[in-house]
Amino acid sequence: MPNPIVVFGLSGTGKSFVARLISEKFGYRWLRSDEIRKELAGIKPSQSAKAPFGEGIYTQDMTERVYREMINRAKELVRSGEKVVLDATFLKRWQRDLVKKNFEKPLFILVTASDDAVRKRLEKRVDVSDADFSVYLKQKEVFEPPEEVSYVELNTERPSEEVLSILKDLIKD
Secondary structure, X not given: OOOOEEEEOOOOOOHHHHHHHHHHHHXXXXXXXXXXXXXXXXXXXXXXOOOOOOOHHHOHHHHHHHHHHHHHHHHHHHHOOOOEEEEOOOOOHHHHHHHHHHOOOOEEEEXXXXXXXXXXXXXXXXXXXXXXXXXXXXXXXXOOOOOOOOEEEEEOOOOHHHHHHHHHHHOOO
């Protein structure tokens, strides 16, 4: 049974870029927390739900629903033989523990970028995600370092070809 790849980190660091590469180049089904959140809230992916950190559709209760739903969908896909990449911030230990409880050997990839690169990306972003730079800064404050999982750190400021090369080395399917 295939284990999922967990692409995690703060908003704007390039998680979706990395998850998209994994999906397109390696045949993984891409599960995005942003899409699941809006689906559960009854909002179209293209519709903005911007809210201050922890408010609107970004409350703690909704976040718990989103992560549980994402894990349940991943389990179903994996049971049917599919490879899955999970794309979410996984800011908190309990979120990463949820993956560990449900999958034997997930591959965790912590995606990083400098504050300056993130600011530039988020200023230009048109995406299902509603995060802006103020959300990124709040996430940075509450992020619980992933000491409970082994992970690979991947800085997305390097050229795309280099990111893809690193992924090829990591993903041995």
